[in-house]
Amino acid sequence: MEVGFCFRLALLLVVWSTGHCANIPDGVLHMECHDRYFMIAVDLSISEEEEPHFEAVDETGVHPLTEKYAAECGYSVYHTLPGRVELRASYLSCHTENQDDEVFTFNFNLIVMHDGKEVTHALNKTCSPALPWSPREVTCELDYMEVSVRSELTCPSGTKKDDWEALKPAHGSTTSDWQVTFHKEDEQLPPMSLSEARKKGYVFNLTDGRLVFRAPYGQPESLSTEVNGVPVEVVHATLFSRQSWVVLMVDLVAACSMDEGSYDDGGYMMWSTPETLYPSADGRRLSVGLNGELWEQSAAEDKGYIVEEQNATVQISIPYNAEGGYRKSVISEDLFEFYIFNMNLEHVLVDEDLVETRLRSHRMLFTPLLSRSPFSENRTVLEDRVFTVHLGDVPGDVTLAAVNLNGQEFTVPFTNTTSATVTEVAHPNNTHSYTLKVPFDDPVVIHQFFKEDAVLQYRLDINYTLTLLPENETFYHLASIEATFTDVSPPAFDAVCSESGIRFRLDHRPFDHLWVICIGTEPLTPELAAHHGYIMSNDSQTLLLEVPLFTYGYKYKDVGLNGFFGTYEILIQNRETSEVQGSTVRTCPFTTTEFIMCSTDGRMTVVADLSPASEARANLIDKYCGPKETDGTRALFSFPLNGCGSTVKLGKENVTYQNEIFYKKNLNMITDVSDNTTKRTVIQCTYSLAGLHRLFSVYKFESDTVGVGSIIHTQQYEAGLQSPTTRPTTPRTRRPYRLPVSYPPAVHPPARYIKVSKFYSLPSHIRKDAEGISQVKADVTQI
Numbered sequence: 001m002e003v004g005f006c007f008r009l010a011l012l013l014v015v016w017s018t019g020h021c022a023n024i025p026d027g028v029l030h031m032e033c034h035d036r037y038f039m040i041a042v043d044l045s046i047s048e049e050e051e052p053h054f055e056a057v058d059e060t061g062v063h064p065l066t067e068k069y070a071a072e073c074g075y076s077v078y079h080t081l082p083g084r085v086e087l088r089a090s091y092l093s094c095h096t097e098n099q100d101d102e103v104f105t106f107n108f109n110l111i112v113m114h115d116g117k118e119v120t121h122a123l124n125k126t127c128s129p130a131l132p133w134s135p136r137e138v139t140c141e142l143d144y145m146e147v148s149v150r151s152e153l154t155c156p157s158g159t160k161k162d163d164w165e166a167l168k169p170a171h172g173s174t175t176s177d178w179q180v181t182f183h184k185e186d187e188q189l190p191p192m193s194l195s196e197a198r199k200k201g202y203v204f205n206l207t208d209g210r211l212v213f214r215a216p217y218g219q220p221e222s223l224s225t226e227v228n229g230v231p232v233e234v235v236h237a238t239l240f241s242r243q244s245w246v247v248l249m250v251d252l253v254a255a256c257s258m259d260e261g262s263y264d265d266g267g268y269m270m271w272s273t274p275e276t277l278y279p280s281a282d283g284r285r286l287s288v289g290l291n292g293e294l295w296e297q298s299a300a301e302d303k304g305y306i307v308e309e310q311n312a313t314v315q316i317s318i319p320y321n322a323e324g325g326y327r328k329s330v331i332s333e334d335l336f337e338f339y340i341f342n343m344n345l346e347h348v349l350v351d352e353d354l355v356e357t358r359l360r361s362h363r364m365l366f367t368p369l370l371s372r373s374p375f376s377e378n379r380t381v382l383e384d385r386v387f388t389v390h391l392g393d394v395p396g397d398v399t400l401a402a403v404n405l406n407g408q409e410f411t412v413p414f415t416n417t418t419s420a421t422v423t424e425v426a427h428p429n430n431t432h433s434y435t436l437k438v439p440f441d442d443p444v445v446i447h448q449f450f451k452e453d454a455v456l457q458y459r460l461d462i463n464y465t466l467t468l469l470p471e472n473e474t475f476y477h478l479a480s481i482e483a484t485f486t487d488v489s490p491p492a493f494d495a496v497c498s499e500s501g502i503r504f505r506l507d508h509r510p511f512d513h514l515w516v517i518c519i520g521t522e523p524l525t526p527e528l529a530a531h532h533g534y535i536m537s538n539d540s541q542t543l544l545l546e547v548p549l550f551t552y553g554y555k556y557k558d559v560g561l562n563g564f565f566g567t568y569e570i571l572i573q574n575r576e577t578s579e580v581q582g583s584t585v586r587t588c589p590f591t592t593t594e595f596i597m598c599s600t601d602g603r604m605t606v607v608a609d610l611s612p613a614s615e616a617r618a619n620l621i622d623k624y625c626g627p628k629e630t631d632g633t634r635a636l637f638s639f640p641l642n643g644c645g646s647t648v649k650l651g652k653e654n655v656t657y658q659n660e661i662f663y664k665k666n667l668n669m670i671t672d673v674s675d676n677t678t679k680r681t682v683i684q685c686t687y688s689l690a691g692l693h694r695l696f697s698v699y700k701f702e703s704d705t706v707g708v709g710s711i712i713h714t715q716q717y718e719a720g721l722q723s724p725t726t727r728p729t730t731p732r733t734r735r736p737y738r739l740p741v742s743y744p745p746a747v748h749p750p751a752r753y754i755k756v757s758k759f760y761s762l763p764s765h766i767r768k769d770a771e772g773i774s775q776v777k778a779d780v781t782q783i
C-alpha cells in the first residue's frame, strides 16, 4: 500500500475535547522557539471533522494561512503526528515582526470550532534565537524553499566568465528598480519586476541584514532533476538593479533533496541528499533529529542512527523504533503498521572562501505498511493437561476483545463460567502478550479417540478477535493446536470370582472420564448399583463393584447339579459417540447345593436339595414334570414359568410364579413308619411388573430383569392328611427370600396369562381387591 494511504490514516482529525469556556485547555497548545522558526503545536483529542486553522496577524491586517499563502509566506501547517497540528513559522516569514534579525514576534490567531461555533484565540510568541545567522541559510520546508543571505557585500575570490552572462539583461534594463531573472538548467528566463515575481508566488524581502528569497515547490521556474540518483528541486534567481553605471546583482539558489525516503527491511527509514547541492571545501557538519530536536552526528549515531556517505550522497538511516518516531497500527484484513518520522536535518557547509552555508531540511517520512501479524505460540506441556497458547507481539494500540474456542465465543476478560483463563502481560517495548489456558477437560475442547492406534487427541481451534483503538476496528488471528496422547486405552477392570458373585476393580486413570461404564445399556451409577443390588464403592483412586450371583446382568451356562458358569459383562462406551470401545467379561464357576434362577425369558431353573428323599418320586405340581437330572439328594428342574402347573400371583408391583416340588422320603431309610409323608418344596419367581410391560404385546415372556427366586422347604402331609402333631421343619431360605413361613399347596388352576394394563394403571380398587384376595388366602392357610 502506498504512502498516501498511510498519510490519510495519520490525519486523525480531532477537536477540543474539553473546555466549556473559550480558554484553551492546559497542555493543548505548545509554542516553542527553534533556531529559525516558531513552532506552534496544537494537540487534539476526539475525532472530528473540523481541524483548527491559523491566521497571521500584523499591522497590515489578518492573513489566513491557506495552503498556497502559507507556502509563499514562510508558514508550514501540517499534521506531524496523529492528533497534533503543527505550525512552523519562519522567523523570516511575511508577517513576523523582526527587530534587527535578533528578536522576532509572531502574532497569530488560532481558530477552533467549539460547540459548532468558531472561536478565535489571539496569541503571540516572541523569540530571540541564540544561534548567529550564517552568511547563507537555506531552509527546505515541507511546502517551500527559503534562502537568506547576508546583505552586506562580500567579494568573491574568483569570478567565472559565466557569471557575467547574467549581467546581460541588467545592461539592457532601463529602470533602477530591482528585477529578477530565473535560471532553469542553462536557460535564462526573461527578467521580471519583483511585484510580477510576487504575483507568481515568489517573495523577495530585505530585513535589517539579510536578503530573503522564498519559493513554493513546483514553480514553473524551478528545476526538478536528479543528482546522483536523488531527486532534487532547484530554484535559481538572480536579482539585479542598474543604478547608473553600477549594476548590483545577487545570486540566490535554493536546492533541496526531494527524496521521500525508503524503508529497508533491516528496520531503517532511509533518506538521502546529494552532498554537492552547495559547494563545500572544508567538510561538513551534520545534525539530525526528530520533532524539532537536533543531535550532532555522533550523538545521533549513539542513538542508533546511521550516517553514510556514498557516491557523493549522504544517507541518513533512522531506526524504525527511534525515540520520537510515531507508530500506528492499521487493519486491512490482517494487522499492519507504519511509522512516521518528523525529521529535521541540518547541514553546515563551508566553501573555499570559508563562507558558511547552513542548510536545513524538514521532511515527513513514512514507512510503507509493514505486516505486523501477532504470532501465537504453542506452550502446551502435555503433562499439565492444559492448552497453553501465547499470543505475542500485540501492539499497544491493539487489544484482545474476544476469543472463540472451537466455535464458542468468550469475551475478554473471561467470566468464571469457564475454566479457561487469559492473562495479559505488558512489555516495555509497548507491546503486550496474552496467555490463554484451556484445560483439556474443559467442555469446549474437542477430543477424539482413535481405537486402532490407541491415540487420544485433544484439539482447540482458536479465533482471536483483536480490536484496534481508537478506531474500534477488528481483525482475527487464528491458531489451532492439538495434543496427542499415545497408548491410550479404554478402562479395563480386574475381576475376581468369589463364592457369591464376581468382584470388579478399576484403578482410575487420567483419561477414564472419556468413557462411560455401562451395565447393558445403562450407565453405572450409585443409583443403578443400588437398584440391582450391587455393592459399589468409588473414590478418587479406585472403583470397586461387587456383583452378587443371581443379580441383574448375569448369564448362566452349563447349569447342572454340580453347578454352573455365571458370566458378567461390563461395557465401556465412548462418552461422546456411545460406541462400545471396550469391555470386561468374566465367567466364574459356581457350585452351590441349591439355587433357583428366574430368567428374563420366562424359565425357572432350580436345583433343590431334597435330602433325604427318593429322587424317583420327585415331581412338580403337574406330576408329569419330573427332574431333568438328579443325584442322591438333589434334583434339577427347568421349566417355563407358566408350565408344570405353576400358579400366578399378581401383586401390586410384582408378579409371582409359584410351583412346588413333591417328593417322599426314601422308604429304605424310614425308621419311624409314621414318617412316610409326602414332602414339598415351594419354588417361586417374582418379577417386577415394571419390567414386564412387553408381556402382552408379544406372545412371549420377556422381562427387563431377572426374577427373584426363592426355594422354601416345608414339610406337610399330602392334601387331606394334615396332622397337627407333625413337627414343622424350619424353612431353609436362600438370600434374598423373605416370604411367609409356610405356603398353601397350589389349588388354583394353572394360569395361562395375567392381564395387566400396559401402563400398570390398574384402578386402585381393583388393585386393592387383588391384594385382598391373596391376603385372604394367606389367612385361610394359617389356620
Ligand SMILES: *[C@@H]1O[C@H](CO)[C@@H](O)[C@H](O)[C@H]1NC(C)=O
Pocket (backbone or CB within 6 Å): 092, 093, 094, 095, 096, 097, 098, 203, 204, 205, 206, 207, 208
Ligand atoms: C519584509 O521584512 C520586514 C521586516 O524586515 C517585514 O516587516 C515585512 O513584513 C516583510 N515583508 C514580506 C513580504 O516578507
Ligand SMILES: *[C@@H]1O[C@H](CO)[C@@H](O)[C@H](O)[C@H]1NC(C)=O
Pocket (backbone or CB within 6 Å): 107, 123, 124, 125
Ligand atoms: C501577547 O500575549 C500575551 C499573553 O500571552 C499578552 O499579555 C500580550 O498582550 C500579547 N501581546 C500582543 C502584542 O498581543
Ligand SMILES: *[C@@H]1O[C@H](CO)[C@@H](O)[C@H](O)[C@H]1NC(C)=O
Pocket (backbone or CB within 6 Å): 310, 311
Ligand atoms: C555509486 O555509483 C556507482 C557508479 O555510478 C554505482 O555503480 C554504484 O552502485 C553506486 N553505489 C551506490 C551505493 O549507490
Ligand SMILES: *[C@@H]1O[C@H](CO)[C@@H](O)[C@H](O)[C@H]1NC(C)=O
Pocket (backbone or CB within 6 Å): 416, 417
Ligand atoms: C462467579 O462469580 C460470581 C460473582 O463474582 C459469583 O457470584 C459466582 O458464584 C461465581 N461462580 C462460580 C461458578 O464460581
Ligand SMILES: *[C@@H]1O[C@H](CO)[C@@H](O)[C@H](O)[C@H]1NC(C)=O
Pocket (backbone or CB within 6 Å): 392, 393, 427, 428, 429, 431
Ligand atoms: C517486545 O518485547 C517482548 C518481550 O521482551 C518480545 O518478546 C517481543 O519480541 C518484543 N517485540 C518487538 C516488536 O520488539
Ligand SMILES: *[C@@H]1O[C@H](CO)[C@@H](O)[C@H](O)[C@H]1NC(C)=O
Pocket (backbone or CB within 6 Å): 404, 463, 476, 478
Ligand atoms: C473468526 O471469527 C470471525 C468473527 O466471528 C469470523 O467472521 C471469521 O470467519 C472467523 N474465522 C474463522 C477462520 O473461523
Ligand SMILES: *[C@@H]1O[C@H](CO)[C@@H](O)[C@H](O)[C@H]1NC(C)=O
Pocket (backbone or CB within 6 Å): 472
Ligand atoms: C466498537 O464496535 C462494536 C461493534 O463493532 C460496538 O459494539 C462497540 O460498542 C464499539 N466500541 C466503542 C468503544 O465504540
Ligand SMILES: *[C@@H]1O[C@H](CO)[C@@H](O)[C@H](O)[C@H]1NC(C)=O
Pocket (backbone or CB within 6 Å): 378, 379, 380, 381, 382, 480, 481, 482, 483, 484
Ligand atoms: C503443541 O504442543 C504440544 C505439547 O508440547 C504438542 O503435542 C503439539 O504437537 C504441539 N503443536 C501443535 C500444532 O499443537
Ligand SMILES: *[C@@H]1O[C@H](CO)[C@@H](O)[C@H](O)[C@H]1NC(C)=O
Pocket (backbone or CB within 6 Å): 508, 513, 517, 524, 525, 526, 538, 539, 540, 543
Ligand atoms: C468414581 O469416582 C471418580 C472420581 O471421584 C469419578 O470421576 C467417577 O465418575 C466415579 N465413577 C462412577 C461410576 O461413579
Ligand SMILES: *[C@@H]1O[C@H](CO)[C@@H](O)[C@H](O)[C@H]1NC(C)=O
Pocket (backbone or CB within 6 Å): 651, 652, 653, 654, 686, 708
Ligand atoms: C412384591 O410386591 C410387594 C408389594 O406389592 C412387596 O411387598 C414385595 O416385597 C414384592 N416382592 C418382591 C420379591 O419384590
Ligand SMILES: *[C@@H]1O[C@H](CO)[C@@H](O)[C@H](O)[C@H]1NC(C)=O
Pocket (backbone or CB within 6 Å): 673, 674, 676
Ligand atoms: C403311611 O403310614 C400310614 C399310617 O401311619 C399308613 O396308613 C399308610 O399306608 C402309609 N403309607 C404308605 C405309602 O406306606
